[in-house]
Amino acid sequence: MKYLSKVAADYPASGIRRMFDLARQYDDVIKLTVGEPNFDTPDNIKEACVRALHEGHTHYNPNAGLEELREAVAQRYRHYSEAYTGENVMVTVGGMEALFLSLLTTVNPGDEVIIPDPGFPNYVGQVMMVGARPVTVPVCEQNRFKIRAEDIEKAITPKTKAILLNSPSNPLGSVLNQADIEAIAEVVLKYDLLVYSDEVYDRLIYDNGAYFSMGQIPGMQERVLIINSLSKTYAMTGWRLGYIVGSREIISNMPKLQEGIASCVPTFIQKAAVEALVGPQTAIGRMQADYSRRRDILVDGLNRIPGITCQKPPGSFYAFANIKSFGKTSQEFAEELVMGAKVVAVPGSAFGSMGEGYLRLVFANSDENLQEAIRRIDAFIRKGCTT
Numbered sequence: 001m002k003y004l005s006k007v008a009a010d011y012p013a014s015g016i017r018r019m020f021d022l023a024r025q026y027d028d029v030i031k032l033t034v035g036e037p038n039f040d041t042p043d044n045i046k047e048a049c050v051r052a053l054h055e056g057h058t059h060y061n062p063n064a065g066l067e068e069l070r071e072a073v074a075q076r077y078r079h080y081s082e083a084y085t086g087e088n089v090m091v092t093v094g095g096m097e098a099l100f101l102s103l104l105t106t107v108n109p110g111d112e113v114i115i116p117d118p119g120f121p122n123y124v125g126q127v128m129m130v131g132a133r134p135v136t137v138p139v140c141e142q143n144r145f146k147i148r149a150e151d152i153e154k155a156i157t158p159k160t161k162a163i164l165l166n167s168p169s170n171p172l173g174s175v176l177n178q179a180d181i182e183a184i185a186e187v188v189l190k191y192d193l194l195v196y197s198d199e200v201y202d203r204l205i206y207d208n209g210a211y212f213s214m215g216q217i218p219g220m221q222e223r224v225l226i227i228n229s230l231s232k233t234y235a236m237t238g239w240r241l242g243y244i245v246g247s248r249e250i251i252s253n254m255p256k257l258q259e260g261i262a263s264c265v266p267t268f269i270q271k272a273a274v275e276a277l278v279g280p281q282t283a284i285g286r287m288q289a290d291y292s293r294r295r296d297i298l299v300d301g302l303n304r305i306p307g308i309t310c311q312k313p314p315g316s317f318y319a320f321a322n323i324k325s326f327g328k329t330s331q332e333f334a335e336e337l338v339m340g341a342k343v344v345a346v347p348g349s350a351f352g353s354m355g356e357g358y359l360r361l362v363f364a365n366s367d368e369n370l371q372e373a374i375r376r377i378d379a380f381i382r383k384g385c386t387t
């Protein structure tokens, strides 16, 4: 171990990975674990990629990304601010690098960054990687799993540099509305903070709900970095295409850092991304309708099982089910579910201590698999196997 850096030694192991490893030992398991669309990338996007390869777009490109892609992204955000142009956009290797680069560009060692608990597990590790300290804010079921301005304010210290918001949330499925965001914006202004707004699920909103971002509040654009990617919206998780939208002052400092990390995002992938953003959006609507129906199959089914309760998530493709009545840790419950019901879900504790007593289940799966998963969990619990 003497050759390991502190970051490598301390980096938190993934609780999701642990479930994968356990599930691998069983046949015929239904996996409700992977946070990615169960659709293939739409054909028009794939074809644009192949075309780009044949046209010779196989070379380096500018660190910040292709101008046409940066402009296409900016266009998508003009309703946040009319002033956004391609110069407000940095193209990254997925949402993950968008998060990392945002932190690297703005946070110093010793700074504190506020993150939600439960939250996307990579936040903790990414904040650690830049030498900063993640400070968690509890997010509770009784508040419809929404992070509250007053709880954020309690976590602020003189070292706080930024707040990381994630709406719709992974793993909670909650969505912050305009009033929630405006209340948080007041705290942000009061303490002169920066906001990373992780919006990778912004198009996965159900029941005709409206999406609202901190980036839409007039005057906030200078202190908000919008993190997004094509992964979830366009079923492009494997393409690794993300971006950041923010002030020119911050964005203009990112290309030089990208030079030392990845140099640039593959050119033909960016060409396909332009097609994703400006081409027909019909497949997106279809996928969203499917997710909405599948959410109902899963959540309604869970609520019919004695001992389980689950709020209907207004966004994302995650359901966060309460299993506290069984009196077990969520890790124990999840492991028993794999062994006894052959259904794999992620224990809530993998997302932070506030996730204890919950289970995250992904409804980006076929109707049949979801129905079968519910049948298996129901049969398993009615047999009394977890009591």
Ligand SMILES: Cc1ncc(COP(=O)(O)O)c(C=O)c1O
Binding pocket: 035, 093, 094, 095, 096, 097, 120, 166, 169, 170, 198, 200, 228, 229, 230, 231, 232, 237, 241, 242
């Ligand atoms: C909340 C959240 N942010 C960011 C990401 C990263 O997305 P990408 O696949 O584009 O790197 C994910 C992926 O699961 C996520 O759930």
